[in-house]
Amino acid sequence: MITLENLSKSFSANGNPVVALRDVSLDINAGSLFGVVGPAGSGKSTLARVVGLQERPDRGVVRLDGLNTGALDGRRLREIRRQVGVLDAKPELHAERTIAGNIASPLEQLGLDGPTRRTRVGNLLDLVGLTQRATQRPAELTAGQRRRVAVARALASSPSVLLADDPTAGIHSEESGAVLAVLDRARAELGVTVVLTTPDAGVVRRVCDDVAVLEAGSLIERGSVLDLITNPATRTAQSLLPAIETTRAQAAKYERSVDVVLVGFAAIGALLPEAATRFDVELATIGGGVTRVGDTPVARFRLGIRGEQAEGALGWIAERGAHVHTARTPQAIVAA
Template sequence: MITLENLTKSFPGKGSPVLALRDVSLEIGAGSLYGVVGPAGAGKSTLAKVVALQEKPDRGTIRLDGLNTAGLDGRRLREVRRQVAVLDGSSPLNAERTVAGNVAAPLEQLGVDGPQRRSRVGRVLDLAGLTQRATQQPGELTEGQRRRLAVARALATGPAVLLADDPTAGVASEESGSVLTVLDRARAELGVTVLLTTQDGAVVRRVCDQVAVLDSGRVVEHGSLLDLLAAPGSRVAETLLPVIDTPPAQTATYDRAADVVLVGFAAVGALLPEAASRFEVELATIGGGLTRIGDTPVARFRVGVRGARSDHALAWIAEHGAHVTHLTGATPKRLVAA
């Protein structure tokens, strides 16, 4: 468990300090894959460095499994830092060593003996899908493979926490998924807690359990990803769910119109047609689309409904787990099940 309490961090600026973090408080569960998303300059990299104990906050508390890190120094600080691996651009791969040699390097620095070192290198190379590349040089790999190699090297010493700062930056879209898969496997197979920062909402959508939105150094939204997707006015939902772009004239042709968020296989596959059949209404999707959050299908549709029982149909959909915002009338309102 990583607990952040009221973290504030500033840097010298022209005339006055620049606040990079402003009273950031978060709880990151052990073994989770937690995403921090926000625009450039939001404070994401600063947050990663503070959690990695590479930067000291101006004020606030960082607890790792209940341990208050504020008073650590010397040997004890070095021991705790070894439990937190950092994946960023500050530690380039050694072009003169093989793939396996790059992974072995941090183990050699710790004095790990040969058999144990080889076993550990083999395990993380397998996890990263690079076993067949073990004898190659980093220059022979694609950028996505090099990024996976960097993840394997970060995992080699067996950290409890991995901070992945913008792990897919500069990686081609067709390879970024494989990098994220390695992070997900690290969490699932090694029990590593992964804190991932990114500007890319698609990264969060693919692998994260929970998410925090950081903007100008402040946490403006946080929680379970699936819960936030269904919350009215959620910035996460606006970023990750399909865009609805339906002309008003098309919406006006129906007796009722609503925006509906459906989560899960059963809801996405059956809820709307069942409502149409049950209440004998015509129900059409006139905007939005379908995406996936990890392995869970999630849809955001604008639906148009015609028929005497249109309101009953929309209320029934809300009662059965969908999140419905009624659009008929001057002001959209959230439909609450009776």
């Protein structure tokens, strides 16, 4: 468990103070893949450096499994730092060394013997899917492959926490999925707690269990990704749910319209047809679509409704886990 208590951090820029973090408090569960999302300047990278014990906060406490890291210094601080692997936004590999050699470099610094290093490097090459590239140099790899090498190197010393600062930065979209898959494997197979910062909410949608949203150094929102997207008012839902585009003419065909959020295969496939049959109402999808949060399908639909038992149908849907909201966002309606 990583616990952040009222973290604040400021810097000086051209003689003026710049607040990077403002009283940020978070709990990050052990073994989770936690996303910190926000625009440039929101404080994401500063938070990552503070959690990674690379910088001390001006105020507040970082606790790792209950240990107050602010009270540590010297040898004990160095020991705890080794429990946190860091993947920088722009990691540099040793151009003259092979891929295997790059991954082995932190193990050499730790003084591990050759057989132990080779076993560990082999396991990590398999984890990141680059076993066949072991003897190549970084220049022979794509940007996405080099980033996966950097992930393996950050994991070499067997940290319990991996901080990945904007891990898909500068990588083409077709390769970013492989990098995110490696982070997910590290969490699933090695039990590493992964803290990932990104300006791209789509990255959170693809791999994160929980998310914190930062803006101008302040914590705007936090919670389970699946919980947050069910409330259309949250920043997370606004970023991740399918957009609704429907015409006034379409909505005018029905007695009323509502927005529903459905989570899971069963809800998306069966809940609306069953409600329509059970209550003898018409439930027509007039906008929205389906996306995925990790492996879970999530739909946001705008429904046009006709029938005397419309209210009963909507209540029945809500009782079975759907989230029903009055359609009241004219910005999402395209004029006919």
